[in-house]
Amino acid sequence: MISRLSFAPDKYRSFLRNTDANIAIMTGFILPVLLSSSALAVDLASAYLQRRTAQSVVDLAAMNAANNMHIAEAAAQATLNANTFGKTNSIVVVKGRYSPDITIAPNARFKPGAQPFNAVQVTVSKDARLYFARTFTKERFEIKVAACAGAANEATFSVGSRLAALRGGLANTILNKLLGTTVELSLMDYNALANSEVRIDDLLNTINAKQNLQAGTFSEVLDHSVAVNDLVKSAATIATADGNDTAAFALRGLAGTVTPSLKVPLNKLINIGPYGIVATGDRTPGLGATVSMLDMLRAAAMIANGERQVAVNLDLGVPGIAKLSLDLAIGERPQYAPWVSVGETGITVSTSQTKLRLVAEVLGSGALKSTAIKLPVYLELATADASLSAISCIDNDNNKSATVAVRPGVARAAIADVNDSELLHPGLWKTLRKADIIKTPLLKVSAKAVVEVGNVTSTELEFDQPDVDDRVIKRANSNQMAQSIVSSLVEQTSFDISALGIINLSLFTPDVIRAVLVPVASTLDGVVSEILDTVGISLGEADVRVHGIRCGGSNLTG
Numbered sequence: 001m002i003s004r005l006s007f008a009p010d011k012y013r014s015f016l017r018n019t020d021a022n023i024a025i026m027t028g029f030i031l032p033v034l035l036s037s038s039a040l041a042v043d044l045a046s047a048y049l050q051r052r053t054a055q056s057v058v059d060l061a062a063m064n065a066a067n068n069m070h071i072a073e074a075a076a077q078a079t080l081n082a083n084t085f086g087k088t089n090s091i092v093v094v095k096g097r098y099s100p101d102i103t104i105a106p107n108a109r110f111k112p113g114a115q116p117f118n119a120v121q122v123t124v125s126k127d128a129r130l131y132f133a134r135t136f137t138k139e140r141f142e143i144k145v146a147a148c149a150g151a152a153n154e155a156t157f158s159v160g161s162r163l164a165a166l167r168g169g170l171a172n173t174i175l176n177k178l179l180g181t182t183v184e185l186s187l188m189d190y191n192a193l194a195n196s197e198v199r200i201d202d203l204l205n206t207i208n209a210k211q212n213l214q215a216g217t218f219s220e221v222l223d224h225s226v227a228v229n230d231l232v233k234s235a236a237t238i239a240t241a242d243g244n245d246t247a248a249f250a251l252r253g254l255a256g257t258v259t260p261s262l263k264v265p266l267n268k269l270i271n272i273g274p275y276g277i278v279a280t281g282d283r284t285p286g287l288g289a290t291v292s293m294l295d296m297l298r299a300a301a302m303i304a305n306g307e308r309q310v311a312v313n314l315d316l317g318v319p320g321i322a323k324l325s326l327d328l329a330i331g332e333r334p335q336y337a338p339w340v341s342v343g344e345t346g347i348t349v350s351t352s353q354t355k356l357r358l359v360a361e362v363l364g365s366g367a368l369k370s371t372a373i374k375l376p377v378y379l380e381l382a383t384a385d386a387s388l389s390a391i392s393c394i395d396n397d398n399n400k401s402a403t404v405a406v407r408p409g410v411a412r413a414a415i416a417d418v419n420d421s422e423l424l425h426p427g428l429w430k431t432l433r434k435a436d437i438i439k440t441p442l443l444k445v446s447a448k449a450v451v452e453v454g455n456v457t458s459t460e461l462e463f464d465q466p467d468v469d470d471r472v473i474k475r476a477n478s479n480q481m482a483q484s485i486v487s488s489l490v491e492q493t494s495f496d497i498s499a500l501g502i503i504n505l506s507l508f509t510p511d512v513i514r515a516v517l518v519p520v521a522s523t524l525d526g527v528v529s530e531i532l533d534t535v536g537i538s539l540g541e542a543d544v545r546v547h548g549i550r551c552g553g554s555n556l557t558g
Contacts (some may be wrong), residue, residue, distance in 0.1 A: 027111075047141055048397035049130040055145045057083045058124050059556055062149035065093060065120040067551070069345060070150065070403065072120050072391035078350070080124070089142065092123040098150040098557045104438055110148050110557065116346020119150035119557055132387050151344075152552030153393050154273065155402040156200070157288035159301070159339040159386040174531065177311075178261030178301035179228060190294065192246035197290035198238050198313045200270060200342065201283050206234040209268070210281050218287075219276030222267040228304050229258035234519035235293050247293055254297070264304040269296075271423070273343025274497075289548025290339055292471075302352055304329055320520050323361040326531065330354055330421050330512075340547070341388075348387040350544070351409065355380050358420055358528065362520050368512070371443070373519060376435045377486055377524065378418045380428075384542035388462065393551035396503060400465055400549045405458040406476035408542040413485045415449045415493055418507050434496065445513060449493040451485060453540035463546040473545045486528060490521040 059080040065072040073093045080088070094524075096112040098119035102334040110119055172184050185193075204221045207213070211230055226335035236251035275286050299504050330352050341347045356379040364371035390403040417435040422428050427510040438445035440450055467474075495510040 004294065006082060011048060037194060040076070047130070047143065048183045050128050052127065053373060054124065054143055055147070055166070056087050057147045058122055059147045059149070059489050062120055062122040062147035063125070063413075063556065065122060065260075066118075066149040066151040067393045069095065069117050069120065069153075070344055070392065071170060076120070076122050085124075086126065089125040089127065090123075093142040094121045094123075095119075095552050096121065099110075100149065100557075101375065114372055117154075117342055121146065121148040121377040135411070147338075148557045150555060150557045151391075151393070152390040152555070154286060154343055154550045154552065155388055156291075156340065156547040157349065157386065157402065157404055157544060158291065158295065158299075158390060158547065159349045159406070160339070160383060172249060174326075175298070175301060177328075178304075178330075179254065179257075181254055181257040183253050183257055185254075188246065189250040192244065193250055193294035193297065194292055196239055196242070196244045196247040196293045198235060198292050198293055198296065199283070199288060199338075201287035202238055203234060203296075204266075204270070204284075204287075205280055206237055207231065210234050211235065214264050215280055216270055217276060218278055218280060218284075221280060222270060222272070222276070223261070225265045226258060226262045228256075228262045228264055228300050229255045229260060231264060231300055232258060235303050237298065239293065251293070251297075260345045262304045263519045264300045267340050268303050269300055270339070271338045271341040271347065271349075273341065273347060286552075287342065288550075289342065291332065291547055295339075301341065315466055319433055321360050321523065322361055322363050324527070325359045327420070327423060328354070329356075335556055341372050342548075343388070347526065350386070351381075351384045353381065353383050353409075354532075356528075357423060358524065358531075358532065360520065360524060368438075368508070368516055371438060373438065373516060373518065374435070374439075376415060376417065376437075377489065378416055379485070379528065380409065380413075381411045384409035386542060386544045387458075391549065391551075393549075401462055401553050402546050402549050403460050403462045404544050404546065405460050406542045406544055407458045408540050411485075411540050413451045413489055414454070415447055415489050443508060444498050445508070446496045447493045447513075449489045451488050452493065453485065461544055463549075465549065467547050468549060471545065473543050476542045476544070477540065484522075486521040486524040487518065490517045493517075 008207050023049055031145060042216070045251075047387060057080060063074040064079045065076040068075040072095055073091075076093050077091065094112045095108055095117040096119055097114035098110045101110065112121065123144070125142055125144040128141040128143050175185075201218070204218050207226060207230070208215050208221045210233065211224070211226060213221060213224055215224070232251050232255040236248045236255060239245075239251060241249035246452065272287060275284055278284050278287075296304060304454045311325070313323075313325050336492060358377045358379075360375045360377070362373040362375055366375055384407065386404050387401065389405040392401045392403075412429065414429075414432055415430040415435060415437075418428065418432075422431075432448065432450065434446040434448040436444065437447045459478060460475040463472065463474065466472075491514075493510075493514070497508055497513075498511070501506065
């Protein structure tokens, strides 16, 4: 028997009309989609939160890198590590320069690689942590965030500051010649001026008021050339207000006798960097660094005498030296390189190029007794440069320092015949002539020697806040020979000796002549050192002082 299965039409229609358990059926079909969507939403939200967290950490990394520009990469990495940033795919740290100029499009204000650096851009990428998406895909979900931060860290520093050597006497003679005065400052006066400090903003505000410049900003004050005696009077006013009566008395004495025509362009004395636009009249935090009044006076004298020659007959009463004369030629400082500067890394200060001729008449001894020996020493000192290379502001004011890259000026010295017209001639070294050091009817001795001191590399000097507070002066040396340059010249001098037949030349050998000159050379080394100390320079050396470090803190710029 054959069985047949058949559906009654009415039963079939009844089944289709039945809606029992529809939700369950639909849920069964849609649940995988819902679960997948929920998983994706959770992962996306998690990735967004991770990106927000990563952005915050990278912001901190950029700010720390900007505060420590000289170790920007290490500072950024240290911040990531300290905030448990985790494994990264890449870290790119780019130093550059940020300009807040509103006329520049925001995305163009940061220029990678542009110097001097004042901003850092940090870009970091890492894989986001996914919870459910791994079930559906093996692809990585990468988070990439970037931050740019700039630092308003600044320092004030100067080159050519050697106060300890000023002892009156020779210092008086040279400063009086530079300033056109006849004032004899005592050791107490020098010490008072050296120990009296003046704020840069106080000095500029006082000059503006006393000279009735009516300048609205500090840069307008610096655009003026001021008579040195007016500059000294302004310093005296500040010293009186600060209660430094000894310094004020010495400055007033100087101001009354300084040559009236002697003027100093203020922008060659002081550079205040970004504070030029600040209005005059009030004290400015960024210009709170102080400078020694004696340093300021000496620098003003040097700058005002640019491309001038000073001649001095020195009566030092030195045993063995009958007569001593000095010719000092001071050149212009390089443009845009003043004595003291305020600003960010990259700014530079310089000394002046200086030429010096010292002629000593020596009393002979032994076989040369009663014979006058003339020893002409010529020195030429190239410009020494100091550049602010780094400022570190870890924990802001609690641990800050400044690094200055110093290149001592190359110095050349000679025993040779140099006349007045040749003293300022740039090609002098190619035409140096032997000098007649003994010239009598019976005996003639000529001599020549050349020594070069220095190098072209820079030395980095680091100053921390205690150095600033203690007014520490640090020195970059290029050659130890600088301390005994005249003695070195005498040791290397070649002599030409000629005499009439009645003279026994065996009595006048180079060794005999050198034996007379060696003790005098040692004395002249001290004289040369004091002369150069007085004008704030030295052979193959450069002295630097940092007057202030200001940590303005870093800020996000984009």
